Amino acid sequence: MTEAGRMTQQLGSGQPSRRKTARALCFTRALTFAKMAELLRTPLVPPAVIRSASTGTLEVKEPLNFWCGGRVKPKDMKNTEPVYEPATGRVLCQMVPCGAEEVDKAIQSAQSAFLKWSKLAGMERARIMLEAARIIRERRDEIAELEVINNGKSITEAAVDIDVAWQCIEYYAGMAGTLAGQHVQLPGGSFAYTRREPLGVCVGIGAWNYPFQIAAWKSAPALACGNAMVFKPSPMTPVTVVMLAEIYAEAGVPEGLFNVVQGGAETGTLLCHHPLVAKVSFTGSVPTGKKIMEMSAKSVKPVTLELGGKSPLIIFKDSEMENAVKGALMANFLSQGEVCCNGTRVFVQREILPKFLEDVVKRTKAIQIGDPLLDGTRMGALISQPHLDRVLGFITQAKKEGAKVLCGGEPFVPTDPKLHGGYFMTPCVLDNCNDGMTCVKEEIFGPVMSVLPFDTEEEVLQRANNTTFGLAAGVFTRDVARAHRVVENLQAGTCFINNYNVSPVEVPFGGYKMSGFGRENGQVTIEYYSQLKTVVVEMGDVDSLF
Ligand SMILES: NC(=O)c1ccc[n+]([C@@H]2O[C@H](COP(=O)([O-])OP(=O)(O)OC[C@H]3O[C@@H](n4cnc5c(N)ncnc54)[C@H](O)[C@@H]3O)[C@@H](O)[C@H]2O)c1
Numbered sequence: 316m317t318e319a320g321r322m323t324q325q326l327g328s329g330q331p332s333r334r335k336t337a338r339a340l341c342f343t344r345a346l347t348f349a350k351m352a353e354l355l356r357t358p359l360v361p362p363a364v365i366r367s368a369s370t371g372t373l374e375v376k377e378p379l380n381f382w383c384g385g386r387v388k389p390k391d392m393k394n395t396e397p398v399y400e401p402a403t404g405r406v407l408c409q410m411v412p413c414g415a416e417e418v419d420k421a422i423q424s425a426q427s428a429f430l431k432w433s434k435l436a437g438m439e440r441a442r443i444m445l446e447a448a449r450i451i452r453e454r455r456d457e458i459a460e461l462e463v464i465n466n467g468k469s470i471t472e473a474a475v476d477i478d479v480a481w482q483c484i485e486y487y488a489g490m491a492g493t494l495a496g497q498h499v500q501l502p503g504g505s506f507a508y509t510r511r512e513p514l515g516v517c518v519g520i521g522a523w524n525y526p527f528q529i530a531a532w533k534s535a536p537a538l539a540c541g542n543a544m545v546f547k548p549s550p551m552t553p554v555t556v557v558m559l560a561e562i563y564a565e566a567g568v569p570e571g572l573f574n575v576v577q578g579g580a581e582t583g584t585l586l587c588h589h590p591l592v593a594k595v596s597f598t599g600s601v602p603t604g605k606k607i608m609e610m611s612a613k614s615v616k617p618v619t620l621e622l623g624g625k626s627p628l629i630i631f632k633d634s635e636m637e638n639a640v641k642g643a644l645m646a647n648f649l650s651q652g653e654v655c656c657n658g659t660r661v662f663v664q665r666e667i668l669p670k671f672l673e674d675v676v677k678r679t680k681a682i683q684i685g686d687p688l689l690d691g692t693r694m695g696a697l698i699s700q701p702h703l704d705r706v707l708g709f710i711t712q713a714k715k716e717g718a719k720v721l722c723g724g725e726p727f728v729p730t731d732p733k734l735h736g737g738y739f740m741t742p743c744v745l746d747n748c749n750d751g752m753t754c755v756k757e758e759i760f761g762p763v764m765s766v767l768p769f770d771t772e773e774e775v776l777q778r779a780n781n782t783t784f785g786l787a788a789g790v791f792t793r794d795v796a797r798a799h800r801v802v803e804n805l806q807a808g809t810c811f812i813n814n815y816n817v818s819p820v821e822v823p824f825g826g827y828k829m830s831g832f833g834r835e836n837g838q839v840t841i842e843y844y845s846q847l848k849t850v851v852v853e854m855g856d857v858d859s860l861f
């Protein structure tokens with residue numbers, strides 16, 4: 316069975332089991348076999364014993380800003396916003412946005428750390444980053460629990476997110492010592508060489524769906540290249556990123572190297588306009604991405620944009636049906652469907668449509684929704700009440716436009732009274748869809764799968780590409796030639812063959828078209844966090860024209 320398959324099996328089964336949780340971690344594909352074996356040997360422990368936090372109990376009081384090597388209290392309590400625990404609707408903490416003075420302090424702090432960090436040998440940076448990765452591994456359950464409480468996703472998924480975060484830091488630590496330029500021989504013994512140099516203070520701005528992981532995906536390559544970073548998480552998920560800052564500090568980075576400022580659009584704007592900022596890496600929606608690009612253009616700051624999507628998943632009639640169904644679930648229901656690269660337009664070849672729908676609905680109905688801190692839960696709560704209302708609104712609209720709800724699409728109230736104020740809904744499969752419907756054209760960012768029949772390869776390629784987005788795409792088929800021909804013609808930055816949403820840190824991730832540009836993960840990201848200096852060395856006399 317494939318690794319993602321194991322995860323999918325869990326999505327359908329809803330069986331609480333520590334062994335299964337361990338197996339699910341395989342889907343990152345980056346764990347060593349030894350680690351997997353160790354996890355699988357771990358004895359079964361009841362969830363109540365292994366959790367240090369429980370849903371509906373936590374209040375976060377500590378300051379959530381971090382610069383100059385420590386947590387920093389807000390200057391004043393202006394424009395404070397409540398942060399909710401999605402599973403209960405309770406207020407978890409207050410988010411106090413940073414103003415101009417605080418943003419400047421964080422950037423100055425990063426600048427002074429940059430001057431030290433960038434002068435270290437790559438191997439020295441690597442050693443410190445490896446220590447940070449080790450600490451994250453050690454504190455993985457604690458971080459994952461907090462992520463669940465702040466974001467609402469299931470603990471099984473949050474644990475994977477934290478694993479991916481330390482793997483990313485480990486991966487780029489491995490590269491820090493290998494950064495090198497090129498030597499070019501020129502006539503007469505002269506030569507040139509190139510140096511890969513850091514950019515300076517980089518800004519990271521994150522979305523709320525993968526708060527800790529996004530901060531790791533941005534900071535790991537940035538730090539490996541010798542940069543410093545100021546990171547702003549989403550105002551809805553301010554809690555865990557400051558833990559990453561503490562961990563980097565504990566691992567031994569210079570004071571001020573990785574900083575956290577809290578806030579929303581205003582704070583983000585201050586970061587993008589600051590003259591000391593050398594680069595902005597943004598994860599979020601297309602409209603905000605456009606603003607980031609505009610602001611950065613004013614001072615010619617390079618940007619990385621990881622934006623939204625409406626990705627196609629194409630299932631041909633020769634597919635292995637069970638894998639295709641599992642792939643469709645993985646493409647739609649991870650993190651309550653709040654995933655940028657989800658394959659939410661599921662094109663199914665007409666001959667297999669009835670069987671596909673029967674199986675996909677059966678598995679979707681079996682998804683265990685509820686307390687996200689319980690090991691058996693496979694779907695937690697959406698991020699907020701307005702977002703839940705928006706997602707349900709898409710379903711109402713889809714019905715008006717002629718789609719048929721095969722299952723789900725309703726608000727869900729778990730039996731546990733403490734979850735009655737949570738933002739839960741049942742995952743939804745929509746049939747009878749066509750390409751003109753709102754649910755097929757717009758990013759819903761919720762657990763809503765739109766199924767669309769197709770007849771020919773040529774037709775489905777044209778329809779799959781008929782979108783302004785281009786983040787990801789998937790194809791299921793047993794025909795190897797067809798699989799490669801189809802991905803060659805798909806306009807998407809990340810393509811999956813016979814699987815979906817498998818994103819190991821070694822491979823680049825990013826979009827085409829309005830889904831953004833630049834990449835995260837993989838070797839290529841080094842290029843987005845460094846600049847190349849060319850040095851030409853004359854070994855003879857100057858041959859002057861004058
Ligand atoms: N491609 C990817 O890797 C990826 C990953 C996760 C999420 N996303 C996308 O993110 C979106 C959901 O996240 P969201 O609702 O947090 O997105 P968003 O665009 O509303 O906000 C993202 C971040 O930008 C900040 N921001 C908002 N306005 C700003 C401004 N004017 N200047 C500077 N910063 C500003 C927000 O405070 C937040 O931190 C979806 O569209 C999803 O597809 C993309």
Ligand SMILES: C[N+](C)(C)CCCC=O
Pocket residue numbers: 524525649653654655656816817818
């Ligand atoms: C880890 N995933 C599932 C590939 C998600 C990447 C981030 C997108 O929202």
